[in-house]
Amino acid sequence: MLELKTPQEIAAMDVTGTFIAELLDDLAGRARPGVNLLDLELRARTLLAERGAQSCYWDYAPSFGRGPFRNVICLSVNDAVLHGLPHDYVLADGDLLSMDIAVSIDGWVADSARSIIVGTPRAEDRRLIAATEEALAAGIAAALPGNRLGDISAAIGAVAADYGYPVNTEFGGHGLGRTMHEDPHVSNVGRAGRGLKLRQGLTLALEPWFAAGTDKIVYDPDGWTIRSADGSRTAHSEHTIAITDGPALVLTRRERVTAAPR
Incomplete structure (x- = not known):
């Protein structure tokens, strides 16, 4: 059931x-070689508490997880891409870190993810991050009133295909508003002109995520962290948007410098 805002x-x-954009900016500035993931988790908790914000992840217990999630942010490193459980890991030079967070303030939710390189970048990692950012921008550009949900999915998938990255369809974007997950599901690949017609007031989280070498995934023993099945690097970019009477409004907006060209 769709709820137009x-x-x-x-x-x-x-x-x-x-607030989420500012939080991710803060964490990105702290994610240096030698920093523990648990320090970033603690910083996120501190910022939420200072703002009076509630984590949408705390006690989250979907069918695919192992018990309730007892952290406020997902931190995924290198071949890990989604639902990374913060743990005792010290970031190393060259690590690719994906940060994903959903927060509620006064009962209203937003969700965003960002991938960054810790320390010395590798060209292939910069290219992978660039692909997710370009795919996200393409999906947002297609999110126009009167277009179809498939137009967003097709735009995202076309960028992945252009870069030569496979696309997993098990996890993708979603509606959100009062809760973190609402209808509809937004696949990262699809057919233009198909699916739900986009209407003003629809709010969506678009989140292209790619692995460099496969569309298959595996789970860590923690029951949460999702990795590429072949161990290849991964990246994840996400924004919350609202369909308007013109171009979509990006609610988790920030200044963004696109990574190196392909």
Whole structure:
């Protein structure tokens, strides 16, 4: 069941989205070689507490997880891409770190993810991150009133195909608003002109994520962390958007410098 948001409700989600963008900026600035993932988790908890925000991840217990998630952010390193459980790991020079967080402020949710390189970058990692960022931008550009959900999915998938990266269809974007996950599911590959017609007031989290060498995934023993099945590097970019009467409004907006060209 779809819930279209009023302009006032979208403005409330925008407040949450702005906070998330600032939080990810803060963590990105702290993610250096020698920093423990648990330090980043603690910093995220501190920022949420100072803002009076609630984590959407704490006690999250979907069918694919192992028990309730007892952290406020997902931190995934190198071949890990989704639902990374923060643990005692010290970041090394050249690590590829994906950070994903969903937060509720005054009952309204936003969700965003960002991948960064810790220390010395590798060209192939910069290219992979660039692909997810370009795919996200393409999906946002296709999120126009009157277009179809498949137009967003097709735009994301076309960028992946252009870069030569396979696309997993088990996990993708989703609706959100009062809760972290609402209808509809937004696949990262699809057919243009198909699916739900986009209407003003629809709010979505678009989140292209790619592994360099495979579309298959495996789970860590922790029951949460998802990795590429072949051990290849991964990247993940996500924004929360609102469909308007024109171009989509990006609620988790930030200044972004696109990674190196392909």
